[in-house]
Structure formats: C-alpha cells, structure tokens
Amino acid sequence: xxxxxxxxxxxxxxxxxxxxxxxxxxxxxxxxxxxxxxxxxxxxxxxxxxxxxxxxxxxxxxxxxxxxxxxxxxxxxxxxxxxxxxxxxxxxxxxxxxxxxxxxxxxxxxxxxxxxxxxxxxxxxxxxxxxxxxxxxxxxxxxxxxxxxxxxxxxxxxxxxxxxxxxxxxxxxxxxxxxxxxxxxxxxxxxxxxxxxxxxxxxxxxxxxxxxxxxxxxxxxxxxxxxxxxxxxxxxxxxxxxxxxxxxxxxxxxxxxxxxxxxx
Amino acid sequence: xxxxxxxxxxxxxxxxxxxxxxxxxxxxxxxxxxxxxxxxxxxxxxxxxxxxxxxxxxxxxxxxxxxxxxxxxxxxxxxxxxxxxxxxxxxxxxxxxxxxxxxxxxxxxxxxxxxxxxxxxxxxxxxxxxxxxxxxxxxxxxxxxxxxxxxxxxxxxxxxxxxxxxxxxxxxxxxxxxxxxxxxxxxxxxxxxxxxxxxxxxxxxxxxxxxxxxxxxxxxxxxxxxxxxxxxxxxxxxxxxxxxxxxxxxxxxxxxxxxxxxxxxxxxxxxxxxxxxxxxxxxxxxxxxxxxxxxxxxxxxxxxxxxxxxxxxxxxxxxxxxxxxxxxxxxxxxxxxxxxxxxxxxxxxxxxxxxxxxxxxxxxxxxxxxxxxxx
Numbered sequence: 001x002x003x004x005x006x007x008x009x010x011x012x013x014x015x016x017x018x019x020x021x022x023x024x025x026x027x028x029x030x031x032x033x034x035x036x037x038x039x040x041x042x043x044x045x046x047x048x049x050x051x052x053x054x055x056x057x058x059x060x061x062x063x064x065x066x067x068x069x070x071x072x073x074x075x076x077x078x079x080x081x082x083x084x085x086x087x088x089x090x091x092x093x094x095x096x097x098x099x100x101x102x103x104x105x106x107x108x109x110x111x112x113x114x115x116x117x118x119x120x121x122x123x124x125x126x127x128x129x130x131x132x133x134x135x136x137x138x139x140x141x142x143x144x145x146x147x148x149x150x151x152x153x154x155x156x157x158x159x160x161x162x163x164x165x166x167x168x169x170x171x172x173x174x175x176x177x178x179x180x181x182x183x184x185x186x187x188x189x190x191x192x193x194x195x196x197x198x199x200x201x202x203x204x205x206x207x208x209x210x211x212x213x214x215x216x217x218x219x220x221x222x223x224x225x226x227x228x229x230x231x232x233x234x235x236x237x238x239x240x241x242x243x244x245x246x247x248x249x250x251x252x253x254x255x256x257x258x259x260x261x262x263x264x
Numbered sequence: 265x266x267x268x269x270x271x272x273x274x275x276x277x278x279x280x281x282x283x284x285x286x287x288x289x290x291x292x293x294x295x296x297x298x299x300x301x302x303x304x305x306x307x308x309x310x311x312x313x314x315x316x317x318x319x320x321x322x323x324x325x326x327x328x329x330x331x332x333x334x335x336x337x338x339x340x341x342x343x344x345x346x347x348x349x350x351x352x353x354x355x356x357x358x359x360x361x362x363x364x365x366x367x368x369x370x371x372x373x374x375x376x377x378x379x380x381x382x383x384x385x386x387x388x389x390x391x392x393x394x395x396x397x398x399x400x401x402x403x404x405x406x407x408x409x410x411x412x413x414x415x416x417x418x419x420x421x422x423x424x425x426x427x428x429x430x431x432x433x434x435x436x437x438x439x440x441x442x443x444x445x446x447x448x449x450x451x452x453x454x455x456x457x458x459x460x461x462x463x464x465x466x467x468x469x470x471x472x473x474x475x476x477x478x479x480x481x482x483x484x485x486x487x488x489x490x491x492x493x494x495x496x497x498x499x500x501x502x503x504x505x506x507x508x509x510x511x512x513x514x515x516x517x518x519x520x521x522x523x524x525x526x527x528x529x530x531x532x533x534x535x536x537x538x539x540x541x542x543x544x545x546x547x548x549x550x551x552x553x554x555x556x557x558x559x560x561x562x563x564x565x566x567x568x569x570x571x572x573x574x575x576x577x578x579x580x581x582x583x584x585x586x587x588x589x590x591x592x593x594x595x596x597x598x599x600x601x602x603x604x605x606x607x608x609x610x611x612x613x614x615x616x617x618x619x620x621x622x623x624x625x626x627x628x629x630x631x632x633x634x635x636x637x638x639x
Contacts, residue, residue, distance in 0.1 A: 053404070090522040094582040094632070095508075103512050104524035106505040116503045125585030
C-alpha cells in the first residue's frame with residue numbers, strides 16, 4: 001500500500017498519429033503541491049483533460065488511494081475527489097456569489113415536491129467559506145462580475161474544496177492576474193494543501209510555481225522531463241528546462257549582439 | 265504544518281478596507297432587473313392619471329379593460345422572459361397561438377370531440393412543439409433565433425393550410441355553445457369575483473348598465489392566469505434549484521455544464537414553457553371570442569420579447585426577471601388602451617412601443633455593465 005493519494009503512471013494519449021502525451025508519471029501525497037510546468041504546446045491541456053476524466057488515457061494507469069481506477073467521464077473523476085478548476089472557472093459573472101458557489105449543487109429545504117433552494121443557508125456557507133480565505137464578500141448576493149480576478153479564482157477553488165475535492169487540479173490559476181492578486185491565490189493554494197489536499201498546479205510561470213511547489217514536473221512536447229524535488233533544482237534550472245528557457249537565452253545573446261552592432 | 269498555516273493567515277478585518285464604499289439600499293434596488301419596468305409602469309400610470317384621469321379609463325370597466333390586454337400579453341411575456349434568462353429566444357410564440365387555436369377549434373367543431381379533450385390536445389401539441397424547438401436548438405447548437413424563426417413560418421403556414429383543407433375557411437366559429445357545462449373550459453373562460461362587482465354595483469360605486477347589472481362583471485380569466493403565472497415563475501426563479509439552473513444555463517452554458525447543471529434539459533423545458541404559455545393565451549382568446557382565427561397571435565412573439573426586454577431581460581441571457589416582464593406587459597397594455605382615452609392618435613402606439621424598448625435596452629446595457637464591472 002503506497003502512501004500516495006493519487007498516482008498517474010506512464011500516461012500516454014494519442015490523437016490519431018499525434019502523440020499528445022507519452023509516459024507521463026506523476027505521484028502526489030496528501031498536502032503536496034506539484035507544479036506542472038510547460039510552455040504552450042507542451043501537452044498541458046491534454047494532461048489536464050486526462051486528469052479530469054475528459055480524455056481517457058490510451059496507456060498507463062490512474063491509481064487513487066491505492067485503487068486502480070478508470071475515469072469514463074468528468075463526473076467519475078469528481079466522484080473520486082479529483083476536482084479540476086479550469087481557466088474559465090465555470091463561474092457566471094451575472095450571478096451572485098452564492099448562486100455561483102452552489103451552482104448545480106444547491107442546498108434544499110422543505111418537504112418533498114415543494115423543496116426550495118435554501119438561499120439563507122447557502123448565503124451563510126458561501127460568506128463563511130470566502131471569509132476563511134480572507135475574502136470578505138460584503139454581500140453574498142452581489143454578482144461575481146464585481147469581484148476581482150483573484151477573488152474569482154479563489155471562489156472557484158473554494159467551491160471545489162467545499163464539495164469534497166481531495167486532489168485539486170488547477171489550470172493556470174494565476175495567468176491572468178496581477179502580482180498582488182496572484183500572490184493572494186498562491187497563498188490560498190498553499191493553505192489548501194496544508195489542510196491535506198493534494199494540488200496539481202499547472203502553469204507556465206516558474207516564478208509563481210517555484211515559491212509554492214514541493215515538486216516540479218516539466219513537460220516538453222508531450223513528454224515529461226522528469227520530476228524534481230524542490231531541494232534538488234533551482235528556479236533557473238527549471239526555467240531553462242522549459243522550452244522557453246533556451247529560447248530566452250538565445251534571445252539574450254541576440255539582443256547583446258544587436259546592442260554591440262548598434263554601438264559600433 | 266501548523267506554523268506554516270499560521271504564517272499564511274491573511275488579514276481578517278476587511279471592514280476597514282478604505283476602498284470599500286458603503287452600499288446604500290437604493291443602490292441595491294438599482295441592481296434588481298425589474299426596477300426599470302416598475303418605474304416605467306408608475307410613470308405611465310401618473311401620465312394617464314393626469315391626461316385621462318376623468319375619462320373613465322380608471323373606472324372599474326376601464327381598469328379591467330387595460331388589465332385584460334396587459335394580462336394576455338403578460339402570459340406570453342413571462343414565458344418569453346424565462347426563456348430569455350435561459351439564454352434563448354422563441355420567435356414561434358405568435359404562430360403557436362394561431363396553431364393552438366385551431367387545435368382546439370377543429371377537433372371540437374369538425375370531429376365532434378368534447379371541448380375539454382380538444383383543449384388537452386392543444387396543450388399536448390404545445391408540449392411537442394416546444395420540445396421540438398428545444399431539442400433542435402440544444403442538439404444542433406444553432407441559434408434559437410434561426411430555429412424558431414423557421415418554426416414561426418412552419419407553424420403559421422401549417423395552421424393556414426390545415427384549416428383551409430379541413431374547413432375551407434380561415435376561421436372556425438361556433439365554440440361558444442360548447443363552453444357551458446364543459447369540465448375544463450371554465451378555467452379559461454370564467455370571470456371571477458363577480459360578487460364583488462355585484463356588490464359594488466348595488467352600492468352604486470361602479471357604473472351600471474340600464475338593467476342594473478354592473479358594466480364590469482368580474483375579473484377576466486386572463487388576469488387571474490397572469491397573476492398566478494407571475495407569482496409562480498418568480499418563485500421558481502428566486503427560490504428553486506431549477507431557477508438557479510435557468511440563470512446558470514443562460515449566463516454561461518459551458519460553465520454550468522461543467523459543474524453539473526443539465527443545461528440541455530433546462531432549455532428544452534423553457535421552450536416547452538413558451539409554447540404552453542402561447543396555448544394558454546390562445547385558449548383564453550378562442551373561448552372568449554367563440555372562434556379560432558388562423559392569423560391570431562401574429563407578431564405577438566415580438567411584443568412578448570419587447571415586454572421581457574423592458575422588464576429587464578438581457579438579450580444575451582442569464583439576467584432578468586419574470587415580474588419585470590409582467591410590468592413590461594402592464595406598460596404596453598396600459599398604453600395601448602389608454603391612448604384611446606387621450607386625444608392622441610392611436611397610430612402613435614407603435615412609436616411609443618419602439619421608443620420604450622430602445623430606452624429599456626440602453627438602460628439594461630448600462631445595468632449589465634455596472635453588475636459585471638470589475639473592481
């Protein structure tokens with residue numbers, strides 16, 4: 001019996017002749033944050049969809065809490081406690097915080113056939129949950145559209161946790177955010193992990209990933225370049241491992257040359 | 265771990281955030297979608313109170329008259345609003361009214377069905393048409409505007425063709441005699457609270473006919489249906505899970521789907537709702553007139569959508585209110601009847617209708633910007 005909460009062993013996914021993923025392995029313990037790094041086109045989206053149960057892997061196995069499982073649908077993954085928060089967050093900006101929080105899973109009250117949406121209870125829980133992560137929703141009936149990007153991200157994560165997520169898969173949670181907002185979200189992710197969740201943080205931003213991650217998996221052209229504990233790898237090394245790293249080095253050299261030639 | 269979680273404890277006292285403005289009650293009220301329509305309705309009443317206050321418009325008879333017109337429009341406007349909140353349009357409402365009318369009249373007159381059976385038949389056809397509209401939109405992903413526009417022509421054409429084929433005419437009269445003693449028709453054809461009007465008449469508080477009976481005999485069935493529908497739909501939207509799903513489906517189809525809202529089923533049910541509302545409208549009118557007309561309900565779909573928009577529904581879905589649509593219908597009904605009591609030529613009604621809608625859309629657009637605006 002392993003002490004891993006979830007294991008993805010040698011996952012491969014093919015689309016016709018295209019090899020989208022090849023032999024990607026990820027193992028997570030409780031409380032661990034694994035950052036999945038990769039440039040655009042590295043196969044991040046395919047991997048996310050495989051984790052979320054949208055795609056079925058063509059090779060490899062998924063083991064949740066020691067049991068080998070197959071996800072036939074996103075619902076299967078969700079039932080196993082693997083919750084994916086996509087970039088679009090599945091929030092409706094015209095709807096209130098509460099109505100978004102409980103969208104599709106509304107708490108009910110009253111006798112059978114006359115069950116009503118228990119909006120008071122929902123308001124209370126939503127405000128409480130958002131309060132716990134330091135977001136004061138003055139009025140849980142305010143529209144989500146009035147919230148900042150970071151707050152929305154936190155709302156989506158908080159919702160996933162409330163509805164029983166054990167493993168959080170976060171798709172670029174900080175990509176659209178400013179420095180301050182991003183740090184609010186990252187703090188919350190660390191806090192969630194400290195409460196015993198396993199987090200897979202998908203990003204192309206090493207500067208966001210490095211401070212919060214326990215381990216790092218670098219994805220390049222559909223293949224894993226390996227998983228590294230934080231103590232074994234530096235930020236610079238990670239950066240250069242991503243496809244972008246070399247490119248940036250090259251760019252730097254080119255810029256220097258340009259400067260030199262213009263100086264002459 | 266515990267020290268770690270403590271160190272990331274974020275600040276808790278947010279009430280002292282200096283950037284936070286105190287939200288006034290008025291501001292909260294402004295966020296309600298039906299506010300514009302409510303204000304508009306009050307303005308309309310004040311206007312006619314001044315211009316036509318002494319003309320009989322606000323006598324019992326006059327009030328019931330414009331309420332009846334408003335209520336008829338309101339029944340379909342509420343259903344149209346629900347569908348619009350769910351993110352779709354139904355342009356086939358008007359044609360459905362004509363179709364439902366002959367679905368009642370032809371079986372009752374030409375096939376000898378009892379009236380109640382014809383009425384049930386019409387409602388069954390409505391469920392079918394609504395389901396067909398819905399499944400087509402959901403399955404194909406085509407804009408409902410196009411799908412139901414096609415249905416507008418198909419239903420109107422079929423109504424005309426079938427009626428002429430069977431009856432050789434475009435109208436089917438002779439229903440009035442069938443209403444009496446029918447176990448179902450009374451729901452759509454009975455004036456209620458007659459005793460109130462009789463009593464008011466006997467006290468000489470309202471106008472009487474020469475034979476001593478009051479001019480206004482009771483609340484028309486349309487008004488009862490209208491009020492009942494407004495209450496039920498508002499309750500559904502605000503208080504039920506299904507209501508939340510309607511907002512979610514219209515607000516963000518994919519997002520709603522991702523968190524487990526059965527968007528397809530919600531939309532199909534709303535299409536059935538508009539077709540059924542059109543049939544309620546048709547049944548009331550057919551029984552009131554005693555005849556079905558193939559052209560009945562022409563352009564009603566646009567009036568219903570206009571009322572829904574005035575009532576605060578966004579054309580993009582996800583926002584709006586049923587009670588707002590009810591006020592929207594009340595505005596249109598009141599003006600269309602009230603204009604007779606003024607010196608203004610009734611030709612101007614359509615101008616008013618268009619202008620009203622334009623103002624409402626601009627206002628709604630502004631509200632939406634306010635609601636979705638980021639800090």
